[in-house]
Amino acid sequence: MDSRGNGAHHDLTLALMERSAHSLTPTFQALAQQSWQRPADIALRQTVGRLGREGEKQMMAATDGVNTHRGAIWGAGAAGQRRRDARRHGQRAAGCGDRRRAGEAAGCRGPKVFSKGLRATHRYQVPGAREEAQQAFPHVMQRALPQLRLSRLNGSSETQARLDALMAIMTSLTDTCVLSRAGLEGLDAMQDGARAVLRAGGSAHPAGQAALAALDEQMLALNASPGGAADLLAATLFLDRIESPYFKH
Numbered sequence: 001m002d003s004r005g006n007g008a009h010h011d012l013t014l015a016l017m018e019r020s021a022h023s024l025t026p027t028f029q030a031l032a033q034q035s036w037q038r039p040a041d042i043a044l045r046q047t048v049g050r051l052g053r054e055g056e057k058q059m060m061a062a063t064d065g066v067n068t069h070r071g072a073i074w075g076a077g078a079a080g081q082r083r084r085d086a087r088r089h090g091q092r093a094a095g096c097g098d099r100r101r102a103g104e105a106a107g108c109r110g111p112k113v114f115s116k117g118l119r120a121t122h123r124y125q126v127p128g129a130r131e132e133a134q135q136a137f138p139h140v141m142q143r144a145l146p147q148l149r150l151s152r153l154n155g156s157s158e159t160q161a162r163l164d165a166l167m168a169i170m171t172s173l174t175d176t177c178v179l180s181r182a183g184l185e186g187l188d189a190m191q192d193g194a195r196a197v198l199r200a201g202g203s204a205h206p207a208g209q210a211a212l213a214a215l216d217e218q219m220l221a222l223n224a225s226p227g228g229a230a231d232l233l234a235a236t237l238f239l240d241r242i243e244s245p246y247f248k249h
Ligand SMILES: CC(C)(COP(=O)(O)OP(=O)(O)OC[C@H]1O[C@@H](n2cnc3c(N)ncnc32)[C@H](O[C@H]2O[C@H](COP(=O)(O)OP(=O)(O)OP(=O)(O)O)[C@@H](O)[C@H]2O)[C@@H]1O)[C@@H](O)C(=O)NCCC(=O)NCCS
Pocket: 009, 010, 011, 048, 049, 050, 051, 052, 053, 056, 067, 068, 069, 070, 071, 072, 073, 074, 075, 076, 077, 078, 106, 107, 108, 110, 113, 114, 115, 116, 117, 118, 127, 128, 129, 130, 132, 173, 174, 175, 176, 177, 180, 181, 227, 228, 229, 231, 232
């Protein structure tokens, strides 16, 4: 789903996504305040987990039960702690160790209740949202952020660079949103299609744009939506922004 329409989701609109995002402002503020200059220990993990679950409830109340941003709350909780580490060490780019601790601190060892994502990871024996956090968000750190910056360097517009970063995530993420809706056929279509876009030079190039349009059409036909990749793109843009030399603390 994007500003063109609801895509494969019958229950999502841009207005609903925006309402959901606004409902999360207090959660994100609380996550930032609690994580600020604190070690990523068990106490913080519990606090962040509690805030995340409360945020999820507020989000669900604002959307009448539609999961709009569960993965984004998850990613932002970890990213906030990543920022704390970077600031404390006076670095602009921290290593995977920092991010791994952040992922753990975000509560990824928390109680396992039923979710579509968890069911997909069991059914297809693949890593999901929890594992992405436990592995220190490799799709953000190793794929999306480098691609975003490379595309900008190559002269792409900001929108094109962001689309390329999304493609970089989609080349290899086992997105449980896609798996739940369209199985392995959907996941293969997503990964192959995203690779084709980048191989064709990315979304700044006519061939890349054609590959992107074909991917969009194929995903729609399969009822597949890369909702997990969307959340990881949001985490990427957040980290990119706070690591920017122009960001005011
Ligand atoms: C630990 C949790 C993240 C729970 O994770 P779990 O594994 O149990 O699964 P889900 O709750 O289903 O998944 C969490 C969301 O993460 C996104 N995601 C999916 N795959 C990946 C991946 N490989 N890596 C990273 N992130 C991933 C995904 O978010 C998007 O999907 C939404 C739509 O999903 P769905 O509910 O399936 O809805 P639809 O397909 O639309 O269904 P229908 O229309 O067919 O009905 C989309 O909007 C995105 O948001 C997953 O949803 C966590 O939830 C948890 O434990 N929380 C409590 C603790 C906590 O929050 N701590 C705070 C940290 S700050």
